[in-house]
Amino acid sequence: MTYKRKNKIDIEIYERKGYCYYGHNYIGVKFEYPNDWERICPYLRGSLALFIEQLEAGKTLSWTYRGTPYEKVINQNGITTEYVRCPDPSENTVVAKITRTNDL
Numbered sequence: 001m002t003y004k005r006k007n008k009i010d011i012e013i014y015e016r017k018g019y020c021y022y023g024h025n026y027i028g029v030k031f032e033y034p035n036d037w038e039r040i041c042p043y044l045r046g047s048l049a050l051f052i053e054q055l056e057a058g059k060t061l062s063w064t065y066r067g068t069p070y071e072k073v074i075n076q077n078g079i080t081t082e083y084v085r086c087p088d089p090s091e092n093t094v095v096a097k098i099t100r101t102n103d104l
Contacts, residue, residue: 006056006058006102007055007056007058007100007101007102008100008101008102009032009033009034009052009055009056009098009099009100010030010031010032010033010098010099010101011030011031011032011033011036011040011048011096011097011098011099012028012029012030012031012096012097012099013026013027013028013029013030013094013095013096014027014083014095014096014097015027015069015093015094015095016093016094016095017091017092017093018090018091018092018093019092020041020086020088020092020094021092022041022043022044023041024040024041024044024086024094033052040096041086041094043086043087043088044084044086044087044094044096046087047084047085047086047087047096048084048096048098051082051084051098052098055080055082055098055100056100060074060075060080061082065083070083070095075102078101078102079099079100079101079102080099080100081097081098081099081100082097082098082100083095083096083097083098084096084098
């Protein structure tokens with residue numbers, strides 16, 4: 001049985017503090033999932049994986065981060081966003097924005 005994706009998933013480097021040793025040092029760099037998956041740091045991929053799985057399945061996580069820079073869009077014209085931080089515990093950190101678009 002072949003799995004047909006229902007949603008388009010894009011990942012963007014949204015925020016960076018310090019220095020990313022993997023090279024995610026530029027805000028705004030975009031990745032298309034799953035085509036660019038191997039271009040993303042394996043540690044950040046680990047953080048992203050569960051969120052992407054939920055978004056691909058059409059689910060939406062309930063928190064909204066209202067009033068913060070990470071305030072989510074939830075199904076506004078077919079778009080939903082999530083924000084995920086890399087697990088680096090030091091001052092070097094990357095936040096990725098995941099965007100699900102329902103128009104494949």
